[in-house]
Amino acid sequence: MVTRPATGGPAALAETPAPQQREAAVQARVAELEALLGDPTDPGNPCGYQAVLNADRAAVPFSRGEGLLDDFGMNREFVPSRLGGRLDSIDTLVRVMRPVFRRDVGLGMSYGMMSYMAASDVWMAGSDAQQEWLAGSMLRGAKAAIAQHETAHSNQLVRSQVAARRADGGGFLLSGGKPVINNLARSEALVLFCRTDPAPGSRSHSVLLLNPGELPADRSRIVPHQMPVGLRGNAFAGVEFDDCPVPESALLGPVGSGIETALRSFQISRTVIAATALAAVDTSLRTAVRFDHEHRGGGWGGARSDSQRTDAAATGAFVNLLLYDSLALVAMRAIHLLPTQTSVYSAALKYLLPRILTETMYDLSIVLGAGFYTREGTLGIFQKHVRDVPVLSLGHAGSVACQATVIPQLHRLARQSWFVEDDAPAGLFRPRAELPPLRTESLSLACGRDSLSASLLSVAAAIPGRSPVERALRGLAGQLVEEFRDLRDRVLALEPADRTTPVGPASFALMDRYALLLAASAVLGVWRHNQDGSDPFLADPAWAAAALHRIARRLGAKVPDLPGECETRLRHEVHVRFSAQRSYDLYNTPIPG
Template identity: 45%
Template sequence: MNARGRMEKLEQSLGDPADPGSPLGFAAILAADERAEMFAEGERALDAYGLNAEFVPPEYGGRLTRLDDLAEIMQSVYRRDPCLGLGYGTSSFIAAVNVWTSADDEHRRTVAGLLLGNRRVASAYHELAHGNDMGRTEFEAMPGRGGLVLNGRKEVVTNIQRADALVMFARTDRRQGSRSHSQILVEKEGLAEGGLRYLPRFPSVGMRGVQLGGVEFRDCLIPGDSVLGTAGHGLEVAMRSFQITRTLLPAMMVGILDTGLRTAVGHALSRRLYGGVAADLPEVRSTLVGAFADLLACDCFGLVCARALHLLPRQTSVLAAAAKYAMSGVMSEAMHRLSIVLGAQSYLREGENGIFQKLMRDLLPVGFGHAARAACQMTILPQLPMLARRSWSTADPAPAGLFRQDADLPPVPFAQLSVTAGGQDSLSAGLAGVLEATSAGADRDERRVRDLAGRFLAELRELTETCADLPPGERTFAAGSDAYDLASRYTAVLMAAACLETWRHNRDDPFLGNPAWLIAALGRHAGRLDGRTPELPEDVEKTLYAELLDRHEKGVSFGLSSRRFAGGSR
């Protein structure tokens, strides 16, 4: 079955989440959230579907062929219950990516067997004392007694007790340096009694059903061949693997904004106000259309960066960090604005709008979970000078397949992912291409597109001048706020380029080829860059509002693919 067929199958197996009588619907999800429990019925449904097979490459019996398809499949889970998305699926995916990136065939088959058997694998990296500073990790896996001896703690780990195996980041050499850490695979079965103890769950505002616990090992012996890949290369493997997970997690979480927007639209159409409905108010309409445009921009950027992992694997250290940084900010801002439309209804924990408050809480980790937004800026910042000198004025444009949903993609090239982009950026090169492809004397919408492309191209040229000679002291974590702002501005340029190129390469598509969505998405994006609240042209807002209502009525996704969801009229 192809990916579109699997998306339809998953949607139908999970059913209409707005159905109050459904055992898999929002009412049941909210009840589980009130108990701070994982949604058991949802987990059973995902077991029956075999969701874990989506995380396993086909050579090991799974269905992981395209990362953009995986993002869309997981949007179907996240749009219902982000706890289910993270606690059932994504936590295992994060761990497994490290195995596909670095491990030998035996370790890969072990992890594939666990996942295909509906078991869980957890990624145990975090230590509260060090946060994102992985180079200071204290947890040890030192040689001794014929194997490796584990000592230390890991904290705030998803599924730490429920997982059958752990991918752990550990110090394997007490000497300082970049080769002092490795990744190890710890299978719980067979561990000596008393070798580990679980720490209490950490209470959280969002993701209440997800088990966020800790573990402590004391002189626990594991086999000596538990190291994944080459000993001492753990940090490098993590940096390469993060490129996949930093890209995919925000792309999956677009499903949260989809339901948030769907809830706000339903409320605005039914809420009686001043002799009409709330949706009749211009401010409310503008807010709904703005959130729709933001969702489209995020979906576009996430899927383009997912395809880049296939087509431009040596450039994705920058793209992945940019996707995580930009998308998390835009989606959080959009949900906040939608909460204003809902008013007091955005706080209710039950009823037809009760899911909104849970989604708003559960979206928060997209900005800091796994890797904080500041860590994403820090990934980009030291690469800016080389990008400015080597790419921004001279790079060849990205391949057309990066922007088309129907393009063929090669298998995920895990081994080709690089720790840095080496000064290469093909995506932003497309800004000049859009200018060349549009005419100053064309119709009004095309002139608007041209003006927006010119705005972001001018931003890139200004960044080129500023970043080419960025002082060494402004490329480190101790850089000033102006330097960090350069990284933020660059992410805005990359998102704009993704949207512009997607429009340019899909002129044959009835929706994507219509410049209205692009003008709205980039108009809002340019407004943020300029520090102002953007106002969309009246005709553009009218076109997008009609599209929004049509999709809401038909039960169609608000993303680029406008695929059919379970629920809505037919």
């Protein structure tokens, strides 16, 4: 249900605090978009699953979906409010985009995320004139594209195949090409990452803001490219340059600032894409529950062995969603509340994307059985999401790039921050709490601090033991504190050579453990700081205990079985949310169908 201001006319509305008005406005926009998208299972819905699958089969953009988003004014969500749009927080952007990703990952990427990824670099590093130009273009409904990674060089950021050299008459001459760019052929703006200095080093690359339609046709060429498996309806293409002239005004930020701009913008784009991807798995869980519900006579009865197996798969997927969304929530809100620490949290979130969400979708295939191979109707969306979601973990912000972000910081974190840092602010863990304005200039490449893990210590020490579930949660939290202590000792024990050249298997294993412990810290923080009664489920220790139990097992710890109440409570919540048509994420939002 959409929260609305208190009744009583304009005077009552004026008395409503601004944060409540903003939250009501966000909920209203999400509800409006869900209503426009309609019931996805209705075969007559022009934006339902069948229409999505038809476009995917034809490998064309989902035009009806794009038209609906045009009518909604989705591009305004990507433009800062100071420039005439509605973008005021990363949290809001993700909440508005999740309904789109629940329906179609391809639509979410082609219509929204690619434009936002390009635009975020401009909002971060562009001049006033560049920002105003792009804002005006996007508010008219135009799209933007971004070209950063290098598919010919394992997506390495610093092996650019596009070089920009100074032209005699001013500006630059572009040579080389980028083979795979989403939305290039239909974008009015292109954010292009290119080499401006042949010498190696952190100042070797720059960023240009171009209008592809204004490039000279005899010096540039767009080459179509088709994705073979995932995101089949996205309009991919490459670009080739042959001494193509571009003006000095195209430079986005100072010469040589490209790598710094990219590494800072990755902190936002990694978080946004990873957080919205969860919505597709939400749909996959709902699809599996619907299939099971229909094939067990309208209920959750049936053969005991089948019932236990499918119930375990569904509740396990639900726990994985809550676990992952807890870290996503923290990463989103940290961009506003802890911007200097965001590089670690965003990388950990994106690193866990294929580890948790993709595995969860395959685990749900247990429920579908042979139905997993269905490509039509309601079930067909499951397989489409299975193909689309893994594509989101590729590219310059893929798992290896995320490891490369965190591993060099491990020793400094272990030495300076772990077990001594102050606790994270409560607002980091509250889904609908007010956020300060976004200050991208505060984003740091590495600061040596981690407040999130401090929550693991503080909450673990304060968990009461009034019930079997609370006692289980307290025991699991205590075990994870010891896992964290062991992690710190192992990081500090690395030889100096291992720290300066972190390529050994030990470093990768330590980073993996750290990402899971950050997720555990987020789970405990979300549980602890949502005890105000606004969401009884989040205040219940059952989901937090189940999430920590999964994390501890992933870490290889020996843990006792959970009390039976945990499974019962989670299974009930899965069933209730399906019947009441509410999302499976932390926001528990009403959804159609």
